[in-house]
Amino acid sequence: MKKGIFISVEGSDGSGKSTQIENIKKFFKDKGIDIVFTREPGGTQIGEILRNLVLDKNLKEMDDMTEALVYAAARAQHVAQVIKPALNEGKIVICDRFVDSSIAYQGYGRGLGESVKIINDFAIAGCMPDVTFLMKMDPRIGRRRIKADQQDRIELEKDDFHIKTFEGYLELERQYPDRIVGIDASRTIEEIKIDIYNKLEDVLKSVVE
Numbered sequence: 173m174k175k176g177i178f179i180s181v182e183g184s185d186g187s188g189k190s191t192q193i194e195n196i197k198k199f200f201k202d203k204g205i206d207i208v209f210t211r212e213p214g215g216t217q218i219g220e221i222l223r224n225l226v227l228d229k230n231l232k233e234m235d236d237m238t239e240a241l242v243y244a245a246a247r248a249q250h251v252a253q254v255i256k257p258a259l260n261e262g263k264i265v266i267c268d269r270f271v272d273s274s275i276a277y278q279g280y281g282r283g284l285g286e287s288v289k290i291i292n293d294f295a296i297a298g299c300m301p302d303v304t305f306l307m308k309m310d311p312r313i314g315r316r317r318i319k320a321d322q323q324d325r326i327e328l329e330k331d332d333f334h335i336k337t338f339e340g341y342l343e344l345e346r347q348y349p350d351r352i353v354g355i356d357a358s359r360t361i362e363e364i365k366i367d368i369y370n371k372l373e374d375v376l377k378s379v380v381e
């Protein structure tokens with residue numbers, strides 16, 4: 173079976189993740205390499221329905237475990253329907269957020285801990301990114317970039333939640349130094365892009381070798 177490359181991009185809300193995802197797409201486009209770009213929660217019809225549900229700011233009563241399970245359910249569908257088939261065809265998959273988001277936001281931010289990893293191990297069935305870019309920026313600064321009326325149910329959480337989430341990301345970076353590439357996202361867009369491009373070149377080289 174052929175094996176593609178799975179790259180995820182993570183970070184706090186407002187950390188400049190979307191801008192750098194556009195740069196990642198451009199990196200591959202300029203090389204004439206086709207990629208499959210997808211996002212979480214979402215990426216499938218079922219996943220997009222679950223996205224609207226889990227981010228709906230009117231659903232204030234949502235229990236933390238329900239929230240964790242909805243993200244995991246969307247992910248299970250995404251892995252089965254989009255990510256695994258693409259990787260099995262040898263494609264490069266770029267995913268805007270993946271399981272680290274659940275560990276950081278639900279595990280650390282909500283304080284659900286290890287149970288989040290357990291439900292997600294079930295959802296992803298062994299499908300893990302080869303490389304994860306983690307955009308690191310003080311979440312208080314990042315959130316100020318998002319207009320108040322555009323914030324979803326998660327973004328509307330207090331600073332304390334976002335700080336715990338960010339600490340979760342830093343812990344993941346310490347635990348998985350071979351997979352997670354920490355990027356200082358407080359620098360200019362251009363400086364960040366250079367770091368990411370250098371890493372992507374290494375990733376491509378490692379596949380050819």
Ligand code: TMP
Pocket residue numbers: 185212213243269270271273274275277278326327
């Ligand atoms: P986005 O704004 O980057 O598209 O992500 C949607 C929100 O959902 C963002 O605030 C992070 C949050 N989220 C989780 O809490 N857990 C998850 O597993 C994922 C994928 C996203």
